[in-house]
Amino acid sequence: MNQSTAERTDVKAAPPARRPVLSRIAAATGPATGAIAGIVILTVILALTQPVFLTWGNITNLVGANSVTLVLALGATFVLLAGGLDLSIVAASAATGMVFGLMLQSGADALPAIAVTLLAGLVFGLLNGVLTSYARIPFLVVTLGTASLFASIALLLNDGKTINVFDFPGFAFVNDFVLGQAFGIPFILMFDIVLVVITAVVLRYTKFGRGIYAVGSNAEAARLNGINVRLTTMLVYVIVGFTAALASLVQVGRLAGAAPTFDATLLLTVIAAVLIGGTAYTGGEGGVGGTVLGVLFLGVIQNGLTLTSVSSFWRGAVNGIVLILAVALGVARQYGWLRFGRKGR
Amino acid sequence: MNASEPALIRVENLVKRFPGVVALDDVSLEIRAGEVLALTGENGSGKSTLSKIVGGLYQPDGGRILVDGVERRLANPHAALEHGIVLISQELTLAPTLTVAENVLLGRLPRRGGAVDWPETRRRAAEVLAELGVHIDVERRVDSLSVELQQEVEIARAISTRARLLILDEATSSLSEGATLRLLDIVAGLSARGVAVLMITHRMPEIYASCSRAVVLRDGALAGEAPLPATAEHELVRMMVGRELLDYYGSRVAAPAGVVLEVEGLHTADGALQPVAFEVRAGEVLGVAGLVGSGKAELAMALGGAIPARGDVRVGGRPLRLGSPRRAIAAGIGYVPDDRRREALLPPRSVAENISFAWLGTITRFGFVRVAAERRDVAKVVADYGVKTSSLDKRITLLSGGNQQKAILGRTFARGCPVYVLNEPTRGVDVGSKSAIYGYIQALAEKGAAVVLISSELPELIGLSDRVAVFHHGGIRAVVSGDDLTEEVLGAYAVSGTRPGDHPSVVISTDTPTSADTPTSAVAGAGRTR
Ligand SMILES: Nc1ncnc2c1ncn2[C@@H]1O[C@H](COP(=O)(O)OP(=O)(O)OP(=O)(O)O)[C@@H](O)[C@H]1O
Ligand SMILES: [Mg+2]
Numbered sequence: 001m002n003q004s005t006a007e008r009t010d011v012k013a014a015p016p017a018r019r020p021v022l023s024r025i026a027a028a029t030g031p032a033t034g035a036i037a038g039i040v041i042l043t044v045i046l047a048l049t050q051p052v053f054l055t056w057g058n059i060t061n062l063v064g065a066n067s068v069t070l071v072l073a074l075g076a077t078f079v080l081l082a083g084g085l086d087l088s089i090v091a092a093s094a095a096t097g098m099v100f101g102l103m104l105q106s107g108a109d110a111l112p113a114i115a116v117t118l119l120a121g122l123v124f125g126l127l128n129g130v131l132t133s134y135a136r137i138p139f140l141v142v143t144l145g146t147a148s149l150f151a152s153i154a155l156l157l158n159d160g161k162t163i164n165v166f167d168f169p170g171f172a173f174v175n176d177f178v179l180g181q182a183f184g185i186p187f188i189l190m191f192d193i194v195l196v197v198i199t200a201v202v203l204r205y206t207k208f209g210r211g212i213y214a215v216g217s218n219a220e221a222a223r224l225n226g227i228n229v230r231l232t233t234m235l236v237y238v239i240v241g242f243t244a245a246l247a248s249l250v251q252v253g254r255l256a257g258a259a260p261t262f263d264a265t266l267l268l269t270v271i272a273a274v275l276i277g278g279t280a281y282t283g284g285e286g287g288v289g290g291t292v293l294g295v296l297f298l299g300v301i302q303n304g305l306t307l308t309s310v311s312s313f314w315r316g317a318v319n320g321i322v323l324i325l326a327v328a329l330g331v332a333r334q335y336g337w338l339r340f341g342r343k344g345r
Numbered sequence: 346m347n348a349s350e351p352a353l354i355r356v357e358n359l360v361k362r363f364p365g366v367v368a369l370d371d372v373s374l375e376i377r378a379g380e381v382l383a384l385t386g387e388n389g390s391g392k393s394t395l396s397k398i399v400g401g402l403y404q405p406d407g408g409r410i411l412v413d414g415v416e417r418r419l420a421n422p423h424a425a426l427e428h429g430i431v432l433i434s435q436e437l438t439l440a441p442t443l444t445v446a447e448n449v450l451l452g453r454l455p456r457r458g459g460a461v462d463w464p465e466t467r468r469r470a471a472e473v474l475a476e477l478g479v480h481i482d483v484e485r486r487v488d489s490l491s492v493e494l495q496q497e498v499e500i501a502r503a504i505s506t507r508a509r510l511l512i513l514d515e516a517t518s519s520l521s522e523g524a525t526l527r528l529l530d531i532v533a534g535l536s537a538r539g540v541a542v543l544m545i546t547h548r549m550p551e552i553y554a555s556c557s558r559a560v561v562l563r564d565g566a567l568a569g570e571a572p573l574p575a576t577a578e579h580e581l582v583r584m585m586v587g588r589e590l591l592d593y594y595g596s597r598v599a600a601p602a603g604v605v606l607e608v609e610g611l612h613t614a615d616g617a618l619q620p621v622a623f624e625v626r627a628g629e630v631l632g633v634a635g636l637v638g639s640g641k642a643e644l645a646m647a648l649g650g651a652i653p654a655r656g657d658v659r660v661g662g663r664p665l666r667l668g669s670p671r672r673a674i675a676a677g678i679g680y681v682p683d684d685r686r687r688e689a690l691l692p693p694r695s696v697a698e699n700i701s702f703a704w705l706g707t708i709t710r711f712g713f714v715r716v717a718a719e720r721r722d723v724a725k726v727v728a729d730y731g732v733k734t735s736s737l738d739k740r741i742t743l744l745s746g747g748n749q750q751k752a753i754l755g756r757t758f759a760r761g762c763p764v765y766v767l768n769e770p771t772r773g774v775d776v777g778s779k780s781a782i783y784g785y786i787q788a789l790a791e792k793g794a795a796v797v798l799i800s801s802e803l804p805e806l807i808g809l810s811d812r813v814a815v816f817h818h819g820g821i822r823a824v825v826s827g828d829d830l831t832e833e834v835l836g837a838y839a840v841s842g843t844r845p846g847d848h849p850s851v852v853i854s855t856d857t858p859t860s861a862d863t864p865t866s867a868v869a870g871a872g873r874t875r
Contacts, residue, residue, distance in 0.1 A: 217691035285693035
């Protein structure tokens with residue numbers, strides 16, 4: 001039935017052999033073409049020049065180093081798909097990290113400490129969500145404001161001091177989880193995979209996920225077709241808050257400490273990863289698969305810079321250039337400014 | 346016209362392919378100076394693709410373009426403009442955040458010294474718009490305008506350039522009858538001055554009123570060419586759809602049953618819609634006529650929950666709380682808005698998702714989309730409503746305009762609602778598909794739905810409706826049925842609010858009403874008998 005319909009409505013099949021290889025690859029990989037091409041090229045270069053690159057040790061190291069970025073980027077994917085943006089995500093993560101640190105310091109067990117941390121993330125997200133969707137304040141204004149607020153909270157919680165959590169009883173569990181492995185596979189990799197699968201399923205196969213795409217594509221059409229636009233928008237920010245808290249758990253687990261300050265370039269890296277993965281900043285287009293590729297791409301670049309002992313000061317420059325190139329490629333795809341392999345042009 | 350002189354534009358053996366589709370297959374045609382040529386054919390037959398190639402927006406995969414007999418490459422719209430080719434494309438291309446004046450003179454803003462001469466810009470823009478009979482504040486931002494006015498701005502921009510060939514791709518589809526007539530007048534004027542016009546339209550009366558020749562495309566190939574008005578309409582239609590269209594509006598046998606939709610004192614706070622009252626029975630089609638700004642659009646939006654409104658609306662006896670699309674849907678109202686791009690489509694999403702997102706309430710279980718059922722139902726809509734697409738996963742905006750419309754109607758009709766509110770459902774749809782859509786509307790009514798059909802095409806209202814409510818200055822001025830259901834009567838009520846002959850002269854007025862001169866509900870009530 002399905003098949004026959006598709007054929008019946010076909011206007012006329014174009015002879016497939018005539019389409020250039022590059023344009024076919026571009027069509028098949030969709031908006032993430034740039035990220036995939038980048039990963040392939042970099043991997044080949046690094047594999048040929050840096051013998052360590054393809055070792056299991058380096059690969060697990062790469063995964064571990066990029067898990068925080070990945071978790072934050074998965075959350076950011078939701079907001080971008082819904083047509084918004086959250087600038088407070090890294091600051092929220094720092095603040096929830098401090099909450100986690102304080103909980104451990106107070107002698108709490110791992111599970112209550114984790115629960116409270118996640119709850120804090122949800123509350124931060126709820127604040128962003130309510131202000132953007134119900135109070136109708138533009139998301140850039142809201143999240144710029146809350147970014148500042150959350151950064152301040154992170155500092156205030158422990159008077160600006162880092163909490164060394166290594167000796168607290170509740171920390172062992174988190175530490176074991178973040179650094180441990182089974183059958184040579186790091187737990188954190190499994191955690192990443194599970195999180196990616198869950199977010200992908202939510203976005204693609206649930207009413208809520210489809211609603212996010214609809215709202216980001218055309219909020220008015222979504223509203224007229226019965227989708228609760230405000231609730232959807234609000235929940236998206238709540239999800240970001242939750243992933244910010246998850247990321248802070250991973251971060252504290254890796255560093256064995258909760259720091260009230262954070263790497264200022266992380267926000268840019270997170271958003272860049274999502275955009276490089278082909279999620280449109282205008283909303284409604286893209287997804288988790290692209291985000292994974294975007295994070296991987298930036299991670300491989302970073303790893304390459306480390307392996308080749310290039311100063312880490314270059315990281316920001318490289319990320320910025322890659323972001324602009326990748327998004328330019330996406331724009332070109334859409335408007336056909338660069339025509340892949342077209343003859344006679 | 347000198348036959349030995351080379352044609353203004355000549356295209357030869359044009360070929361254009363898109364993934365999965367041959368949009369143009371060896372098409373040749375020529376347009377001479379001063380000629381008004383109709384380009385017509387079914388939805389998805391390649392008309393817009395051809396116009397975009399001539400307008401420099403697309404590059405052909407094969408064939409060539411000759412301007413004044415010399416082969417030219419039109420690499421972009423600017424290059425086309427240098428040869429005097431101006432395209433008004435089907436999708437509006439205005440800069441939404443700029444003012445009307447800036448849009449009209451975009452790229453050609455008059456200068457004095459180094460700076461833009463704003464008074465002159467405003468004066469010239471207002472002048473061109475006045476020629477079109479449009480009097481709006483040229484300082485308004487374009488995105489605050491209705492589709493019709495945006496279309497007028499787009500037209501104003503095109504006619505204010507020094508065009509040698511003007512391509513109008515369904516420029517009239519969002520215009521009211523009066524605005525259409527003014528545009529056709531302008532076309533005649535341009536043609537007299539030697540400007541060639543390529544008119545793409547699905548409306549037969551326009552083709553016959555303006556064009557001296559029609560070229561018909563079918564499935565991307567040339568299906569024929571016909572001199573006008575010598576060729577009979579049914580001949581032309583047969584060329585387009587490949588068969589005779591019998592029984593254009595279809596028919597239904599079931600007599601209207603019990604009242605399903607009751608409306609009493611429905612109005613909006615801003616006065617655009619003043620208190621109206623009517624009833625629609627199961628199996629009945631209530632037509633709604635009126636000029637742009639008459640309140641008919643607000644009626645549709647109020648019933649669909651798109652705008653806040655007050656009054657008493659009952660569906661199947663149950664009162665409906667107004668102002669929310671979700672509640673309107675839950676009450677069983679299937680609403681199709683008139684502005685496809687702004688209110689109905691999810692531009693970056695696929696055909697399948699554009700259809701199924703309107704069913705999220707029913708196609709999910711425990712919050713999860715039932716994927717197999719979704720796929721099956723979407724495929725059924727695509728097949729049942731003849732949506733021409735090479736794949737269900739194709740981006741909806743890559744479908745031709747008419748096929749986008751069929752997808753939107755299909756997703757709404759598939760919901761099986763007791764009440765439908767359809768605002769301009771056949772906008773941009775080809776004759777064959779229009780007839781098919783009329784068939785679907787008849788079938789909906791036959792199955793017991795109450796249909797409110799808002800349309801600016803009087804023949805379609807007459808062909809489908811049991812009764813037609815005519816709006817004027819925000820309220821219903823008359824409900825016409827039976828032998829009175831003629832274009833003259835409907836037109837007269839729409840324009841002046843009174844019957845033909847009652848008024849010495851017919852005045853088109855777009856002023857906002859200050860007072861309701863007749864108690865509208867009484868008039869509506871008087872005409873309610875069938
Ligand atoms: N950019 C594109 N990418 C892929 N397919 C396209 C693109 N533009 C058009 N098509 C396809 O080419 C065919 C011709 O489309 P076109 O828009 O020219 O039709 P049309 O005759 O203008 O139809 P309508 O009367 O509905 O406007 C359609 O099958 C359409 O889906
Ligand atoms: Mg078209």
